[in-house]
Amino acid sequence: MSEPKNPENAVDVAGTGASELDRFPDPGMHEHKLRMADKDPKAAKRAEAQVVILFVISIVGTIGMLIAYFAIRPEGTTASVRNANLALGLGMFFALMGIGLAAVHWAKTLMSDHEKSEDRHAQRSADDVREAAVAVLKEGAADSGIARRPVLQGAVVTALALFPLTIVVPLISSVGGDWDISKFKHTIWKPGTRLAIDPTGRLIKASDLTIGSVVHVIPDVPAEERRSHHWIAEKAKAIVLLVRLDPAILKETEERKSWSYDGIVAYSKICTHVGCPVALYEQQTHHLLCPCHQSTFDVADGAKVVFGPAKRPLPQLPIMVDDEGYLVAQDDFDEPVGPSYWERLK
Incomplete structure (x- = not known):
């Protein structure tokens, strides 16, 4: 590749580009658009009910999995093993799916969706900044609206409290089983x-x-x-x-x-x-x-x-x-x- 005929011009162009970048305007935040739940209390109630239903689906899935675990036992045939595994899998699927979809729908419709930005700072913030961060977390908890939505609060607590049983119960029930390793x-x-x-x-x-x-x-x-x-x-x-x-x-x-x-x-x-x-x-x-x-x-x-x-x-x-x-x-x-x-x- 040949050298530029006028290197000085090339330097000037680079300097001009750098100065243009220095003057690039800050685009700022996009204009915040209110959601239906922000504008209409009825829409907010509907969204809350949908989240509650999803948590209830999780609760039903957990209970169904526990019932299947104790009620549907393999009887020594391939079909019975397949049916037992299918019942357990469906129960755990609905237990996890309900919690996951509820969390996503809750975040998208009821929690605050305002964008926020802050300047970069040292890895460890000053004490006053850390206190401010804690205050922001408390503000986020308040924005979630869980304190003023007792039905939603009960649904999420129940779903999250019951789901671990899908893992704990099979583990506990195996205690005292056949540990003969000679086989x-x-x-x-x-x-x-x-x-x-x-x-x-x-x-x-x-x-x-x-x-x-x-x-x-x-x-x-x-x-x-x-x-x-x-x-x-x-x-x-x-x-x-x-x-x-x-x-x-x-x-x-x-x-x-x-x-x-x-x-x-x-x-x-x-x-x-x-x-x-x-x-x-x-x-x-x-x-x-x-x-x-x-x-x-x-x-x-x-x-x-x-x-x-x-x-x-x-x-x-x-x-x-x-x-x-x-x-x-x-x-x-x-x-x-x-x-x-x-x-x-x-």
């Missing part, structure tokens, strides 16, 4: 349990898998058991990812060489970070990726962590082949599956 240490995999494809339940033979195959696996249990609520909870802990690799690339410790079969390895699908399902497999790198936080495990090397926040390898399920050629578990996982919890040693 976290074991799954329903047992010696001789056949591996079945999830969700069809079809049994798997070693000959069904080629190098690079990836199969989502569950324990083979009777059909009637798979329809129970207990099965759903146990399946969540027992899900497995079955992968067949070239046996030449497997890195196995001496104690685990018998845990695989001809390059077929089985690992828990539950991420050791926070329990997300690990199911994204890269065939070329043999890496298994957790989609939640990108923890990455090397299936060819004991499912060790190669990237991400997970701190432990995925637990391995020892497998073998039975007399009919079906893949079966030798035993349960050698360690608890999933993320850490209290009293876990590793």
Whole structure:
């Protein structure tokens, strides 16, 4: 880019621009426009009634949530669990929505909406300024009109007082519940349990898998058991990812060489970070990726962590082949599956 032919002129232009900015007029505040509630007492009453109704909706939502929590109990089926969660969710939704909408409507229609400005000052104001600020806060409380609106005052206090029950009651009611952590240490995999494809339940033979195959696996249990609520909870802990690799690339410790079969390895699908399902497999790198936080495990090397926040390898399920050629578990996982919890040693 070429230099300006007359640099002095350029300096003059800059100086002129700066002086113009110095003379820029202060636009001041926009003209305040009165709202309907400011001009019409009936409109103010209507707005107050609307805010009260919204707080009442919150109160009803809280009460409804508490009733649902005690009255609608899961009965061991997926439908009952869904209905119970839906009732609890709707109750909490209306409890929160009522408070939120009421606060917004109250601020927009009843509280003072005059714009105010003040000059910038030091971070800590002088004592007299701080006293003035407290006076302004008291003035704001007076502007809200809550002191002269007893119905509104009762509605907001009741809604805000009841809403914490939606959180406190479920917490208190869980005290004294089942704290047996031994159930976290074991799954329903047992010696001789056949591996079945999830969700069809079809049994798997070693000959069904080629190098690079990836199969989502569950324990083979009777059909009637798979329809129970207990099965759903146990399946969540027992899900497995079955992968067949070239046996030449497997890195196995001496104690685990018998845990695989001809390059077929089985690992828990539950991420050791926070329990997300690990199911994204890269065939070329043999890496298994957790989609939640990108923890990455090397299936060819004991499912060790190669990237991400997970701190432990995925637990391995020892497998073998039975007399009919079906893949079966030798035993349960050698360690608890999933993320850490209290009293876990590793």
